[in-house]
Amino acid sequence: xxxxxxxxxxxxxxxxxxxxxxxxxxxxxxxxxxxxxxxxxxxxxxxxxxxxxxxxxxxxxxxxxxxxxxxxxxxxxxxxxxxxxxxxxxxxxxxxxxxxxxxxxxxxxxxxxxxxxxxxxxxxxxxxxxxxxxxxxxxxxxxxxxxxxxxxxxxxxxxxxxxxxxxxxxxxxxxxxxxxxxxxxxxxxxxxxxxxxxxxxxxxxxxxxxxxxxxxxxxxxxxxxxxxxxxxxxxxxxxxxxxxxxxxxxxxxxxxxxxxxxxxxxxxxxxxxxxxxxxxxxxxxxxx
Ligand code: SF4
Numbered sequence: 001x002x003x004x005x006x007x008x009x010x011x012x013x014x015x016x017x018x019x020x021x022x023x024x025x026x027x028x029x030x031x032x033x034x035x036x037x038x039x040x041x042x043x044x045x046x047x048x049x050x051x052x053x054x055x056x057x058x059x060x061x062x063x064x065x066x067x068x069x070x071x072x073x074x075x076x077x078x079x080x081x082x083x084x085x086x087x088x089x090x091x092x093x094x095x096x097x098x099x100x101x102x103x104x105x106x107x108x109x110x111x112x113x114x115x116x117x118x119x120x121x122x123x124x125x126x127x128x129x130x131x132x133x134x135x136x137x138x139x140x141x142x143x144x145x146x147x148x149x150x151x152x153x154x155x156x157x158x159x160x161x162x163x164x165x166x167x168x169x170x171x172x173x174x175x176x177x178x179x180x181x182x183x184x185x186x187x188x189x190x191x192x193x194x195x196x197x198x199x200x201x202x203x204x205x206x207x208x209x210x211x212x213x214x215x216x217x218x219x220x221x222x223x224x225x226x227x228x229x230x231x232x233x234x235x236x237x238x239x240x241x242x243x244x245x246x247x248x249x250x251x252x253x254x255x256x257x258x259x260x261x262x263x264x265x266x267x268x269x270x271x272x273x274x275x276x277x278x279x280x281x282x283x284x285x286x287x288x
Pocket of ligand 1: 046049052108109110143
């Protein structure tokens with residue numbers, strides 16, 4: 001990893017950023033540099049547990065590529081050099097987490113709906129290469145709804161060539177529960193087909209968020225159906241590296257949503273491992 005000191009031509013600090021934000025991620029056990037491709041906060045899902053605050057409108061409506069890349073360069077340099085840990089927000093970072101792990105495309109909506117998705121992924125990959133940060137992963141956090149679109153397929157292929165990982169969300173076993181939780185007109189079948197097709201090309205990570213809805217955790221039948229969908233993906237030749245089972249950690253969109261207990265998350269992990277043979281990992285309500 002080549003570390004170049006932050007230079008005078010980039011005096012800006014990350015607090016002024018509009019598209020790029022560093023976070024200490026317990027899940028990635030280090031610093032994750034988030035890139036927000038949806039500053040307008042528009043999403044093609046309307047998940048009942050979404051943590052994006054849509055009660056206020058963002059001042060930034062459009063992605064400005066040059067601005068985004070400038071912010072990313074400054075933030076990557078700060079994190080890679082360690083200067084980031086002198087900042088009050090990061091000065092208490094435990095020593096074992098003081099590393100730059102990934103650039104994460106997530107933000108305030110579904111990143112693959114951004115129409116220049118392939119172009120921005122390519123530009124970020126070029127920047128990462130130019131900074132000598134080959135070990136830093138590029139993680140796409142996605143609802144998998146757009147994988148069948150050509151510009152997204154091209155973006156995924158660029159990720160494959162640049163230490164990329166795709167974390168696709170899947171948190172239902174039936175169309176009915178999918179509609180209850182993710183509230184989108186997009187058919188569940190489309191999401192399942194997209195995940196299976198993408199997983200045949202490269203291994204995916206599945207992100208599954210389970211929660212209480214009006215006090216009720218997902219039924220055993222729903223969780224078993226979820227495992228069946230995972231088994232269908234692998235039976236169709238899809239490769240799944242890890243099933244991340246997590247629950248609500250911050251204030252959700254709907255007040256009738258509440259986190260599962262740690263024991264309930266553990267029992268979903270055990271069920272997934274038993275019924276699918278896939279590795280699964282628990283992230284509790286207190287994990288970031
Ligand atoms: S897909 Fe993500 S950003 Fe969109 S509504 Fe669901 S949780 Fe929120």
